[in-house]
Structure formats: C-alpha cells, structure tokens
Amino acid sequence: MARDIKMTTSTLTATSGILDSHAMKFLAGCRGPCITIVVPSHHPGAQEGSRKALVHGLVRTAGEQMARGKLAGRASELLAPLEEIAQESGAEAGGAGFAIFRSPEYTARYYLPDKPGKTPAEKMVIADHFYLTPFVSDAFAPHEFFVLGLSIKHLRLFRYLNGKCQELPLPAAVPASLDAAGGFDKPDHQLENRSASGPSTGAMHGVHVGTLSDREAFPEYLHHFFEIVDRGLKATVDGKPLLLMGVHEEVAAYRRAAKHPHILTPDCLGNTEFLTASNIAVSAADACGKHYQLLAERVLAEYLEMPDRGRTLADVPAVLRAAGEGRVHRLCVRTGAEIAGPGGEDQINAAVVETLRNGGEVFMLPQDKMTAAQPLAAILRY
Numbered sequence: 084m085a086r087d088i089k090m091t092t093s094t095l096t097a098t099s100g101i102l103d104s105h106a107m108k109f110l111a112g113c114r115g116p117c118i119t120i121v122v123p124s125h126h127p128g129a130q131e132g133s134r135k136a137l138v139h140g141l142v143r144t145a146g147e148q149m150a151r152g153k154l155a156g157r158a159s160e161l162l163a164p165l166e167e168i169a170q171e172s173g174a175e176a177g178g179a180g181f182a183i184f185r186s187p188e189y190t191a192r193y194y195l196p197d198k199p200g201k202t203p204a205e206k207m208v209i210a211d212h213f214y215l216t217p218f219v220s221d222a223f224a225p226h227e228f229f230v231l232g233l234s235i236k237h238l239r240l241f242r243y244l245n246g247k248c249q250e251l252p253l254p255a256a257v258p259a260s261l262d263a264a265g266g267f268d269k270p271d272h273q274l275e276n277r278s279a280s281g282p283s284t285g286a287m288h289g290v291h292v293g294t295l296s297d298r299e300a301f302p303e304y305l306h307h308f309f310e311i312v313d314r315g316l317k318a319t320v321d322g323k324p325l326l327l328m329g330v331h332e333e334v335a336a337y338r339r340a341a342k343h344p345h346i347l348t349p350d351c352l353g354n355t356e357f358l359t360a361s362n363i364a365v366s367a368a369d370a371c372g373k374h375y376q377l378l379a380e381r382v383l384a385e386y387l388e389m390p391d392r393g394r395t396l397a398d399v400p401a402v403l404r405a406a407g408e409g410r411v412h413r414l415c416v417r418t419g420a421e422i423a424g425p426g427g428e429d430q431i432n433a434a435v436v437e438t439l440r441n442g443g444e445v446f447m448l449p450q451d452k453m454t455a456a457q458p459l460a461a462i463l464r465y
Contacts, residue, residue, distance in 0.1 A: 101245050102182060102193035107222045110213045111439035113186045116154055118145055118161060119214035121206040124180040124195075138169035138183075141207040148209055157187075164190040184213050196221050196246060196368075210428040212436040216416065219435065220447045224375040225347065229320050230367050231312075232355030233329030233337055235261040235305065238312065239355055240319075241363050243326070248364040256315030264308040302336070309340035316343070326370055328355045328363070349373040379446035383415045383453070386460045396461040399430050405463060406437035413462040414438045414445045420458035431458060 120141045122134055142165045149158040168183055168190075180195040180203050195203060195218065208214040230248065232239035238259055241248045258264040316325075325343055327334045328351040338346065351366045358366075389395055396402045396411075399422055405411050416435060424430040435445050438461075453460065 101226070102195060102218050102222055103226050103245075104223050106191075106193055107215055107218065108439055110184055110189075110191075110215060111436045113184075113189050113213060115186060115211035116157070116161065117208075117210055117213045118165070118183075118185040119206070119208045119210075120145070120165065120183040120185075121195075121203050121214070121217075122181050122183070123203055123205055124178065135169055137205060138165070141205065142166055142169060145207055145209060154209070161185055161187070168192055182218070186213070208429075210432070211426075212428070212433050214429075214432055215439070216429075216432045216435045216447075219416070219445050220372070220375055220418075223445070224371040225324050226371075228324035228326055228347065228367075229316075230326045230328055230351075230363055231316070231337075232358075232363070233327060233333040234354065234356055235308070235333070237356055240316070241360060241367075243364065243367045246364060246368055248360040248367060250360050251319075254315055254319045256318075257312050258308070258315075261304065261308050264311055305333070305336050306340050309337045313337070313341040313343055326351065326367055328353070328366065330354060347371075347374045348377045375446075376449075379415065379448050380452065382413050382444075382446050382462070383448055383460060386413075386415060386462050389462065394463045394465070396463060397457050397459060399434070399459055400424075402459045402461045403430050403434045403437065405461060406434045406441065406443065409441035409443075410463050410465060411438045411441070411443045411461045412464045414443060415453065415460040416445060416447050417453035417455070417458035418447050418450055420455070422458070434459060434461075 120138065122138060122141075142162055145165070146158050146162055149155060149161070154161070162185075165183060165185055178194075181192050182195060182203075184191045184193070203217060206214065227242075227244050230241040230243055232241070238253060238257065240251045240253055240257075242251055253259055320343065322345065324345045324347050326347045326349075327337055329337075331350075331352055334350045334352065347370060349370045351370055355363065386395055396405055402411065402414070403424075406414070411434075414434065416431060420431045422430045424433070438445055
C-alpha cells in the first residue's frame with residue numbers, strides 16, 4: 084500500500100492509498116477529540132461544484148460547532164491541518180472520495196473506493212471516536228488476492244490489489260492447458276476404477292474427448308490437471324486468498340481437487356479467455372463484497388444459534404460497555420443504524436470503534452437482515 088509519511092511539529096501525518104483494515108484498526112486506536120470529514124467522489128465539470136470549497140465549508144462548520152462547546156480553546160490547533168488539506172490541489176481535482184481524520188496526535192487523508200452507487204455522502208463528525216462505521220465493509224473485504232481464470236485450453240493468473248488486476252505469467256510448474264498437463268506429472272498409479280490397460284493420468288498429452296472411453300475418463304483427467312495446477316501455484320500464491328473464475332463445471336472440479344486453504348467463497352462464473360484485466364478487476368471487486376457479506380451472514384447465524392446466551396448481547400448501551408471492556412469478539416451491525424447517546428455521539432459507531440480498538444471483528448449486515456429495533460448483535464469473548 085502506497086504511503087507517504089512525514090513529521091510535523093506535533094502531528095504524524097500519513098496519506099494512504101486506501102482505507103484498508105490496517106488503517107481502520109490504527110484509527111480505532113486514536114484517542115479523541117476526533118474530527119472526521121467525508122468528501123464524496125467528484126468529476127470535473129460536475130454540478131455539485133468545487134471539492135475545495137466543500138472541504139472549506141465542512142471545516143468552517145466544525146469550527147462553529149467547536150466554538151459552542153468544550154473544545155473552543157482547541158479549535159485553532161485541531162483545524163489548522165484540515166485547512167492545509169483543503170488548500171491542496173488534490174482536494175480540487177476530480178476523482179475518488181476521501182475521508183480526513185484529525186485527532187490531537189494524528190492527521191490523515193484516506194481515499195475511498197469509487198464504486199457506482201456507493202458514493203459516500205458528505206459528512207462532518209466531531210466525537211470521542213473517529214466515524215468509521217460506513218467504511219467497515221470495504222475496508223475488511225479482501226484487498227489482495229490472486230484470481231485464477233480456469234479453462235482447459237488456456238489458464239490465466241492475475242494478481243488483484245486494491246481494485247486493480249495485473250495478469251501474471253504462469254509459474255513454470257503450472258501447465259497452461261489440459262493438453263500440456265501430461266508432461267508435468269507422470270504418476271505410476273492408474274485411474275481409479277480403470278483396468279491396467281486403461282489410460283493413465285500421466286498420459287494426458289493431446290487429450291481429445293471424442294470416444295465414449297475418452298468422455299468417461301475426462302473427469303479424471305480434469306481432476307488430475309487441476310491437482311497439478313493447484314500444487315504448482317502454491318509457491319506463487321503463498322497462502323494468499325484465491326478467487327476462481329470460469330464455467331461452473333470447471334470451477335466445481337477445481338474446488339474438489341484443490342488443497343489451497345483460502346479459496347474465496349463466491350465464484351465468478353463465465354469464460355475468462357477473452358476478458359481484459361480491467362474486466363477481471365470489476366468481477367473480482369464484486370466477489371470481494373459478496374465474500375464479506377457471506378462471512379457476515381455466517382457470524383449473524385452463529386449469534387442466533389449460540390446455546391450459551393450469556394455470551395450474546397443486543398442492547399446497544401450494554402454492547403458499547405462490553406466493547407470498551409474488550410469483551411466483544413464479533414459484532415454484527417445493521418447498515419445505516421445510528422443512535423445518539425447522552426453526549427450526542429452515535430453509540431453504534433462508538434461500539435464499532437471500541438470493538439476494533441480491542442481486537443474484535445465487525446460485520447456490517449444489510450438492513451433486511453437485522454431489525455431497526457436490534458441494530459447490534461454481539462458475540463462476547465466471556
């Protein structure tokens with residue numbers, strides 16, 4: 084992740100390429116007062132006007148709000164770095180949205196994923212915690228993994244990083260096609276349920292599924308081919324997640340043959356032979372979101388099915404207290420939920436930040452998966 088860090092007189096300033104899980108955990112650990120400013124994506128010539136003017140307006144609003152409260156004496160100190168960011172050319176130019184975070188010890192601007200239909204709304208929040216809840220799903224979805232385009236005629240391998248894909252050459256130990264696989268591995272065992280005179284898995288050169296015998300043997304040829312591929316990818320993938328793309332039959336066959344421990348839950352179905360790296364990146368980004376949502380739904384199901392109800396909590400103030408004590412292991416949150424506490428701070432966001440601060444996991448759920456009356460569901464460590 085690209086990161087530019089410099090020291091100022093009293094503040095560590097870091098600008099990161101993307102607001103990922105590492106940044107979120109760091110921000111969760113920052114102590115207040117915390118100022119968060121969210122700036123939507125912008126394209127030059129758009130009717131909404133200058134983002135520089137928008138940032139100035141939000142900073143001015145923050146100053147007015149602070150002047151009316153207990154932070155009046157610190158307003159100038161806290162807001163000065165935000166005025167500097169507003170002056171930067173990057174705030175004027177078009178591009179992805181970003182969020183600015185300011186605490187007494189830290190100032191940062193992180194860029195947000197630019198996804199159709201998911202542009203964040205402009206917002207300014209002053210509280211004891213940074214405003215992190217809207218960014219949880221994107222930050223904790225996979226950001227780096229490999230994509231394997233499956234085809235018996237032409238395997239393709241891509242590296243996905245922060246929304247972009249780069250095609251890689253296949254490792255030397257990986258055959259590019261089913262026809263090429265026979266030269267990679269010649270085991271001395273025979274195909275299961277075949278006579279000794281039947282075809283061996285080590286004789287896969289020039290496989291053509293024409294005769295009845297060939298068609299009967301094809302699933303076994305394919306299984307062995309994918310075993311070779313999975314084994315040959317091990318050093319390159321190096322334990323990172325793997326996303327499978329291809330037609331249903333081949334994806335299913337690879338899952339049966341593979342021993343890789345981190346194959347992402349969703350599959351991208353369809354022939355990848357003629358897709359560009361940009362096409363692959365769009366499908367892979369969509370799969371990231373689906374993978375995260377599936378995990379979130381499994382955690383909610385775990386919460387609902389837990390026999391020890393003493394290790395579950397749903398009352399918002401109680402969840403917030405438990406999160407601050409480091410007792411929340413996993414927290415499910417209804418997307419869009421906000422509940423103002425006694426001091427005006429959003430208790431939902433505070434519970435999210437305290438959970439992350441103390442090493443817990445947070446999962447955002449669509450509104451149709453959790454009721455408005457019960458926007459939190461916590462699984463406790465003890």
